[in-house]
Amino acid sequence: xxxxxxxxxxxxFYAQVEEIENPSIKDKPVLVCVFSGRTEDSxxxxxxxxxxxALGVGSGMPIAMAKxxxxxxxxxxxxxxxxxxxxxxxxxxxxxxxxxDVFEQTGIDEAFFDITNRSGGDYSEAERLAAEIRAAVLxxxxxxxxxxxxxSKVVAKMASDAAKPNGLKVVVPESTTSFLGPLPVIxxxxxxPKTARALDILGVRTIGELASAxxxxxxxxLGANTAHYLHxxxxxxxxxxxAERGEATQLSRIITLKKDTRDADQIFDELVPALEDxxxxxxxxxxxxxxxxxxxxxxxxSARTKSKTFENPVESxxxxxxxxxxxxxxxxxxxxxxxRRAGVRVSGFTTKSGQTSLTQFQ
DNA sequence: GTATGCTTTCGGC
DNA sequence: TTACGGCCGAAAGCATAC
Numbered sequence: 283x284x285x286x287x288x289x290x291x292x293x294x295f296y297a298q299v300e301e302i303e304n305p306s307i308k309d310k311p312v313l314v315c316v317f318s319g320r321t322e323d324s325x326x327x328x329x330x331x332x333x334x335x336a337l338g339v340g341s342g343m344p345i346a347m348a349k350x351x352x353x354x355x356x357x358x359x360x361x362x363x364x365x366x367x368x369x370x371x372x373x374x375x376x377x378x379x380x381x382x383d384v385f386e387q388t389g390i391d392e393a394f395f396d397i398t399n400r401s402g403g404d405y406s407e408a409e410r411l412a413a414e415i416r417a418a419v420l421x422x423x424x425x426x427x428x429x430x431x432x433x434s435k436v437v438a439k440m441a442s443d444a445a446k447p448n449g450l451k452v453v454v455p456e457s458t459t460s461f462l463g464p465l466p467v468i469x470x471x472x473x474x475p476k477t478a479r480a481l482d483i484l485g486v487r488t489i490g491e492l493a494s495a496x497x498x499x500x501x502x503x504l505g506a507n508t509a510h511y512l513h514x515x516x517x518x519x520x521x522x523x524x525a526e527r528g529e530a531t532q533l534s535r536i537i538t539l540k541k542d543t544r545d546a547d548q549i550f551d552e553l554v555p556a557l558e559d560x561x562x563x564x565x566x567x568x569x570x571x572x573x574x575x576x577x578x579x580x581x582x583x584s585a586r587t588k589s590k591t592f593e594n595p596v597e598s599x600x601x602x603x604x605x606x607x608x609x610x611x612x613x614x615x616x617x618x619x620x621x622r623r624a625g626v627r628v629s630g631f632t633t634k635s636g637q638t639s640l641t642q643f644q
Numbered sequence: 645g646t647a648t649g650c651t652t653t654c655g656g657c
Numbered sequence: 658t659t660a661c662g663g664c665c666g667a668a669a670g671c672a673t674a675c
Contacts, residue, residue: 316662318662318663324662325662326661326663328662328663342657342661344660345660345661346659346660347659348660362662362663364663364664388656388666389656389665390664392657471656472655474654474655477654505668507668507669508668527666530666531666532664533664533665534663534664535664536662536663536664537662537663538661573650573651575651579662583661585652585653585654586652587651587652589651591649591651622661623661623662625663627664630650
């Protein structure tokens with residue numbers, strides 16, 4: 283049976299949530315911003331509504347630049363309320379999960395799903411099911427979403443991209459290559475700016491050209507693994523299954539420092555509240571970690587990390603405070619550049635299932 | 645040569 | 658003129674063990 287894979291994306295999610303809460307802003311450009319706190323306007327745009335996008339503003343753009351573009355346009359800038367979006371996302375995702383065979387959330391506002399079984403592999407039936415999902419999300423939560431359907435995750439993702447905002451795009455298996463072929467490679471899921479530049483040098487500009495490119499040539503510049511994956515994906519042939527995700531595999535907190543510095547003690551002091559917050563998240567997860575990393579982002583925005591893995595799982599930062607400080611000393615000593623942002627990441631959680639199997643041996 | 649584990653970087657939103 | 662977050666998962670790159 284032909285697979286029917288879907289991808290759902292909540293339209294301009296954070297900004298749409300704010301619009302629903304305060305409908306009077308709907309006819310204005312709306313920006314949900316991450317203010318870093320260093321100066322009044324330092325930070326970036328998290329999400330912009332479509333009115334703002336039409337004026338050239340998008341996510342990731344510095345707030346000061348966005349403001350300039352929106353001068354005299356009566357724009358509304360709202361600080362990000364992450365906990366609120368998280369709570370709404372959880373409810374919306376449950377609405378979707380209830381209506382599909384397999385569900386895989388990949389971000390706060392998007393998810394893959396498999397409806398092969400309940401559609402019987404019939405794309406007309408699948409289209410009806412997808413329309414029902416969009417209607418249920420709108421009815422229950424007031425949010426518009428876009429859905430793409432296709433034979434693989436890559437096709438579904440690209441279809442939802444083509445459908446937005448507030449649309450449904452079905453790419454039947456036979457139309458896969460005609461749908462993907464003309465699109466620029468940068469649009470392909472898995473191809474970022476770096477890979478796109480590498481492909482451009484090889485003369486590969488469209489997904490169709492990538493699909494028919496010489497695999498050996500791609501391997502030389504991209505590495506065997508990436509080359510093989512992208513070559514398949516460009517033909518819409520990726521066989522990645524949709525799989526429900528478990529618990530997070532890493533947790534991190536990162537902050538913008540009050541001023542640029544390469545003084546490890548100073549950095550550590552500023553990180554204390556963030557570490558306490560991270561500690562709370564670790565505690566509520568209830569699972570100890572084995573690896574801790576110091577993260578530094580320099581004034582030129584280049585990133586570096588130093589990490590340490592312990593023999594035995596660690597339950598709190600209190601137990602490895604000196605190790606974290608030592609990692610920051612290593613990090614700052616490894617370059618002359620001052621740091622603008624700093625953070626800590628923990629990973630290598632001992633899984634609950636692992637603990638269960640361990641007790642079986644006792 | 646292959647499997648495994650750790651560190652670092654990349655890519656996406 | 659420039660401007661610049663805070664996360665996440667996955668892959669690359671390297672070392673080690675067998």
